[in-house]
Amino acid sequence: MSPRTKEQNEAIREMRMSQIMNAAAEVYLEKGIQLEIRDVSLKAELGYGTVYHYYKNKHMLLEDLLWDALLRVESSVMPALNGNDNDKFKSVSFTRLLLQKCMQDPAIFILLKSVADNFHHFPGNRFTKLFAEFQVRVYQPFVEQILKEIDSKSPENTANFIFGSLVGYAALNIHHQLQSEMDVQRIVDLMFTGIQSKER
Template identity: 70%
Template sequence: MSPRTKEQNEAIREMRMHQIMQAAAEVYLEKGIQLEIRDVAAKAALGYGTVYHYYKNKYMLLEDLLWDALYRAESAVGAALAVEGGGLQKAESFARLLLQQCIQDPSVFILLKTVADNFHHFPGNRFSKLLAEFQGRIYQPFVAWIGESSVSSSPEKTANLIFGSLVGCAALNIHHDRRGELDAEGVMDMIFSGIQPKER
């Protein structure tokens, strides 16, 4: 049997890290910040040493998980840029895509919830760069679209209300094992119909 190539080793490494991060997301949903590396190893059906080889502590693992979630969230909502219409249509499409991604990918939900909680479970200031990137890539474009629409005198306040609604709706379904039951279209219709300008 010939030794593995560098490419094969890299593919195995990527597969293992994906397996570990998926398990970490599931464990985080169950235990929150109390998760331990051994819990993740058990969920991933890997040896403790294998997981420890990739991540020396849970904070390193969670940091990777959240950065990966940021890239996936950004990729998922990219389709909103192609939506025809004004800022409100783009914002609604963006919010709908983000809610759908939260339900399909627990790590994106964990990212949004952690940002909403201002990373208060995490020690030190290690997530300040991640927060700044989230603001620039996800939050500020959303606020700008709402601002373009003139539906609110405070676009940031409206954006916070919508993000809070997304996190709350996703949490209710995720924590009660009803991921497949969330009607993202209906939720977004309800939220955005509530922020439309009232006819006088």
């Protein structure tokens, strides 16, 4: 049997990392910050030593999980704010897409909930930079879009209301395992019902 090539090793590494990240997100939803590397290895059906090879502690693992989630929000959701000029209310499209991603990708939900909680479950200042990057890459562009589209004395308060509602709806459905029953469009319509657009 010939030794694996560099490309094969990289493919295996990426597959293992994906297994570990997916398992970590699932375990976090079950146990929160109490999760341990052993829990993740069991969920991923990998040996403890294999997971430990990639992550020496749960905080390193969670940090990677949340940074990766931020990158996915940036690549898959943020284009809704910059996209088609024919879309009258980009803030609505953005919210709908973000809620869909929360339901499909537990790591994105965990990121939004952690930001909403100001990372208070996590020790030290480990997530200060991630919080700041979320503000610059996601929150502020959303606030700026709200300022353009919505009649609000405080676009920050409106953004906070929308993010809070989004996290709350997603949490209810995730923790009660009702994802298939969730009507994303209806929920987003309800969120925006009391918000007046500038065109009205």
